Amino acid sequence: MVKRAFTFPGQGSQAVGMGKELASTYPEARAVFQEVDEALGQRLSAIMFEGSDDELRLTENAQPALMAVSLAVIRVLESKGVRLADHAAYVAGHSLGEYSALCAAGTFSVADTARLLKIRGQAMQKAVPVGHGAMAALLGLDVATAREVAAEAAQGEVCEMANDNAPGQAVISGAVGAIERAVDIAKAKGAKRALLLPVSAPFHCSLMQPAADAMAAALAEVQMQAPVVPLVANVLAAPIQTPADIRQRLVEQVTGVVRWTESVAWLAGAGGVTHLVELGTGKVLTGLAKRIDANLVANAIGTPADIDAFVAELNA
Structure with missing residues (x-):
């Protein structure tokens, strides 16, 4: 049916x-x-x-x-x-x-x-003032690993899971420095791709x-x-x-x-x-x-x- x-x-x-x-x-x-x-x-x-x-x-x-x-x-x-x-x-x-x-x-x-x-x-x-926040897509990582990446990258700044869009497609959001660190960490943890998204604000985070x-x-x-x-x-x-x-x-x-x-x-x-x-x-x-x-x-x-x-x- x-x-x-x-x-x-x-x-x-x-x-x-x-x-x-x-x-x-x-x-x-x-x-x-x-x-x-x-x-x-x-x-x-x-x-x-x-x-x-x-x-x-x-x-x-x-x-x-x-x-x-x-x-x-x-x-x-x-x-x-x-x-x-x-x-x-x-x-x-x-x-x-x-x-x-x-x-x-x-x-x-x-x-x-x-x-x-x-x-x-x-x-x-x-x-959030323009240029202070960012988002990144982490492709090829599961949700648990994406959360680990965000936690490791935060270093006192906001860096959080924002979207769980599909298996292997997570998006993180937060302060620009933390998100840039997360992109490097994600690649080291085996992400197929980790890239900054062309957005104007860090949506879906604190x-x-x-x-x-x-x-x-x-x-x-x-x-x-x-x-x-x-x-x-x-x-x-x-x-x-x-x-x-x-x-x-x-x-x-x-x-x-x-x-x-x-x-x-x-x-x-x-x-x-x-x-x-x-x-x-x-x-x-x-x-x-x-x-x-x-x-x-x-x-x-x-x-x-x-x-x-x-x-x-x-x-x-």
């Missing part, structure tokens, strides 16, 4: 041109982009469709932009009679993708989600505490409904569904580890999920899914052709 979870991509999946074909093909997609522009008081859609890569990569732009494309796909699917609650048993999102997942599942409005992600992006950027405080304040003010299906939370790798629990875990997520490997393993195991459907820009999560559990069927829906194929599959 087919049992699906819908997943939503995180930062790094953005690309100039994202959402443009959806907007030119579907009025429902155009409406989402317009709603996000109005909520933010900026022409984010112009940056997405034909802006500069540097401008789009800014955290405060990339986060709401990725959400907007994911929600545009959801709204188009709804216009074709495909409701999330009928076809997904769970939702999950990678970091900021949790907000997209929750918006898709009815917890937040599109406008509120856009504003929350703008605040989140700005707060994350402001938490240096982000000011951003977590900002999100606690913002989330306390926003209207929330229980999602129509449970969210498998990054920090728990387990399902949650009450607004109070969701609020708490979204705050913890700013400084906490994105436990993506465990989240996907939970979906495929206890969750009984057979198919992962990635909604939005890119195919990063689809690639990770196959590395986490080879038995999962994973596909990405981000273009009009993808949408048509998915609707045809459901109606077959």
Whole structure:
């Protein structure tokens, strides 16, 4: 029996041109982009469709932009009679993708989600002065070894596990000196590759505490409904569904580890999920899914052709 979870991509999946074909093909997609522009008081859609890569990569732009494309796909699917609650048993999102997942599942409005992600992006950027923090990918090491590398490299500075993306793909985050030391230590411990990532801030580590405080304040003010299906939370790798629990875990997520490997393993195991459907820009999560559990069927829906194929599959 087919049992699906819908997943939503995180930062790094953005690309100039994202959402443009959806907007030119579907009025429902155009409406989402317009709603996000109005909520933010900026022409984010112009940056997405034909802006500069540097401008789009800014955290405060990339986060709401990725959400907007994911929600545009959801709204188009709804216009074709495909409701999330009928076809997904769970939702999950990678970091900021949790907000997209929750918006898709009815917890937040599109406008509120856009504003929350703008605040989140700005707060994350402001938490650490540019050039003081860094992140690095450690490829070919298991999680336990990646944690050892981070601990050894810290030397009194922050150096922590940030993302467990797939077996052999860990990301660490912290003070720039500690992260640079960790790259050398990781290579000495047998990492296939250890490289600094082109990010503007050290996400998912304790240096982000000011951003977590900002999100606690913002989330306390926003209207929330229980999602129509449970969210498998990054920090728990387990399902949650009450607004109070969701609020708490979204705050913890700013400084906490994105436990993506465990989240996907939970979906495929206890969750009984057979198919992962990635909604939005890119195919990063689809690639990770196959590395986490080879038995999962994973596909990405981000273009009009993808949408048509998915609707045809459901109606077959």
